[in-house]
Amino acid sequence: MPRFSTSVSALRSSAIRELMSLASRPDIISFAGGMPGNELFPVDEVEALFKSLDLKAKQAAFQYGPTPGLPSLLESLGGFLERKGLPVKSNRLLITTGSQQALNILGRAFVDPGDRVLTEYPCFIGAIAAFRSCGAEIVALPVDEEGIDIARLVEEVRRPDPAKFLYITPYFHNPAGLLYSSLRKRQLIETLQGSDIPLIEDDAYGDLWFSEEDRDRLQPIKSIDPEGIDICYTGSFSKILGPGLRLGWLLAPESIWEKCELIKQSADACSPSFSQVIADAFIRSGKIDSYIASVRQEYKRRAACMTEALRKHLPDYVKWNEPKGGFYIWLTLPEGADATVILKHAIEGGAVFVTGSTFDPDGTRNNSIRLSYCNNNPEEIERGIPIVANAIRKVCG
């Protein structure tokens, strides 16, 4: 009799974690992590905000809260999301321990072992891990620069055994960096309507746009509220306050929310109250808006610096997107190139990144590289990109 459960056997240690130990070496420039720069966190503001709270609010930070979230945060976050046009009143909001937990909960709500779920290729590794931990069979549909492949989605929708849900990250995709076009979103909506396949719309990076003109494309599908599709919208404080708070959210129709709340209760009873009290004060003080505006500018600067270095140093045969927001640039190498070999050369030179196969649910396609610019100053970027470019040339010529 096997000792461990079958679903845990499907989980593997991710390559990113090994890279993180390399990334902590002072002699290595890391383009691997998806974490904000430490120097960007609003440390003083949060400390002052906490100090200004009354005793009752401070005590609440130490106490259990209701499973769905502290009422005060549900209200302030609800307002924040309504200002983005999200249908907060006709749906229900669940505070989660990071949006990673929201994805895990949704997996548990819908998936029995062996069930198929649809994702993009490439796909956020946290989603791969969350869905795989429920025993899901992941079918990854490719994206191009405008979004997911609609022809492939149509095929999937027509199957006699449709998938349990479709998971997408349309706004500054991790790792592909792309922003869905409005046309592609409309096609996606039309394809899903009447299919009975719920949509999980992950919007962890949407606030980090670089140009006013892209804001139309940032309108969540959830806010369009198209008829005939159950949309579960997830978001996070990780990029607009700090991932160390472990706070995210899920906005879902009542019937789905009810299941998710029960799963949440059994998972960790409630999200950290300390973090919730801080996030609530951060929203209510208005500091969240000025903070988002400031990090937006900073990431825009870092992205511009990296695109300039890439333009200067990369061989022409490498295809890549110019980021419109978020944290990532995705390099596509010639067919057959092996990013793992390139990574070895880059480490020798003193730089690390994440290889493409990390974001492939099948773990095979590896002619791609994810570069993050979120945690590097210009000097590091200018020093590190030539190392990556040289490693590519060594392998691909």
Next chain:
Amino acid sequence: MPRFSTSVSALRSSAIRELMSLASRPDIISFAGGMPGNELFPVDEVEALFKSLDLKAKQAAFQYGPTPGLPSLLESLGGFLERKGLPVKSNRLLITTGSQQALNILGRAFVDPGDRVLTEYPCFIGAIAAFRSCGAEIVALPVDEEGIDIARLVEEVRRPDPAKFLYITPYFHNPAGLLYSSLRKRQLIETLQGSDIPLIEDDAYGDLWFSEEDRDRLQPIKSIDPEGIDICYTGSFSKILGPGLRLGWLLAPESIWEKCELIKQSADACSPSFSQVIADAFIRSGKIDSYIASVRQEYKRRAACMTEALRKHLPDYVKWNEPKGGFYIWLTLPEGADATVILKHAIEGGAVFVTGSTFDPDGTRNNSIRLSYCNNNPEEIERGIPIVANAIRKVCG
């Protein structure tokens, strides 16, 4: 095709949550919750500790941490646990988002849908929810005033299809309030040795003892480290700092730890760094020891007040334990009594408690009542207990 997964169908909303909304009414005295009193939290101490940290530590509070926990907390908590005699060096420590998450992770590590797991009857409702969410079939073995029924355990161990694990809470049991005797622990060890059934030892309340003379009985089985049993030891900061931090831990043998760490990664990536930085400072400053000493005294006072009131007001046919620590007193009513009917009368009178069936995995046995004294001052206890006693008399005569 059913929309939701089969495991979520097994989850039910717990009666405790409905009670909590009653408990927030100012005209109701609540003996229902298992939460520390708000006035007991070390608010000022924690605020001063956070203020005294250097910028690097404060920034770390906002950042992702490694999945197993922040290295500094793993070190300081490791020291705290070693002082209790726990084998920290020969096992591995995982910081979890409350000990509720530790139980959920252990369920996911061991249980495939339909697998049997052993618990006590009565059993902590968080454990029931965690194991049920993995599809476990829960077999609850009765406890008496010294611990679990060994004869029943022997039967289970001898089955050809043994259970995936045994879960116990030997130290100030929730809800039964009992403290295992040293003899019963020895019998339990001998029964499990050679059985291949791992033991989950939940020690969320062990620090809250009322009398020095009971300290021998508080030695964790994990610290005895008996040969031939894989013991997963769980604990929590909830009762010795604050549940709102959502911080617990799991100490387990390497092979089990590895699976649990992968599950944790897919569940929420890491535990809240903010909470971890605070807990680390709380341990390193030594304030945790003086704080535990002070709440121990306070809960002892509240327990004494409640036992005095029970002695005075309860009919003789109600059996109950005098608490030696922890938060709870468990009343056993005559066979056939229905605590739900008693609760209705108590609510009319202005007091609430939790009915016994809540702690029964089968949800049937209901001739018992859990009273908490952790969150009540003497005046409330003296006013509330006669209401409970009257409700019992109304139903049981």
